[in-house]
Amino acid sequence: SQQGEEDPQALSIQEGENATMNCSYKTSINNLQWYRQNSGRGLVHLILIRSNEREKHSGRLRVTLDTSKKSSSLLITASRAADTASYFCATDGRGQGAQKLVFGQGTRLTINP
């Protein structure tokens, strides 16, 4: 069963606009990671945020984490056509099973030129 839920399931915006995707999860975590997937194949790691961090930046990406609400957001600024992909959040738990990632269903992002 999936732990995470991404919101929205699909997002379509114009090139140059900002895209925000949200993720909620259910149990305590060590880390939360965001991945991108093109055409249903391999996942590309974007960013990892630890449970004691609240915000992290990487290039045009900004990730926030609110452990009290069990939620995270991914912001892509100044979007480009090449950002079109599915985006997944993934969490790892604490204790036994900490090594396996639990993914949400993903947000399908379309950037229109």
Next chain:
Amino acid sequence: GAGVSQTPSNKVTEKGKYVELRCDPISGHTALYWYRQSLGQGPEFLIYFQGTGAADDSGLPNDRFFAVRPEGSVSTLKIQRTERGDSAVYLCASSFGGARETQYFGPGTRLLVL
């Protein structure tokens, strides 16, 4: 350096057949993971190796699924008596350590059972 590689890229088989899917992790990564992704869903965990041993196989759906990593590097996921419901993309990932490390994914093997 080279990333995680998986072979074959695509596999078409008939119901009831046996298949093997191979994963070559990033050199030096001790941890290896298998996930399965159905259409429109996120990946679901199958099994995790630390070195040669399966440290967590709680995600394997039934005893038709088995995975090995005999030398602590390459891993093979084996599916016996395949069923149409096994059709999915099988993803392999590796990480330098284990828990709390970034997992790097391969391109996946798309399995279609007819």
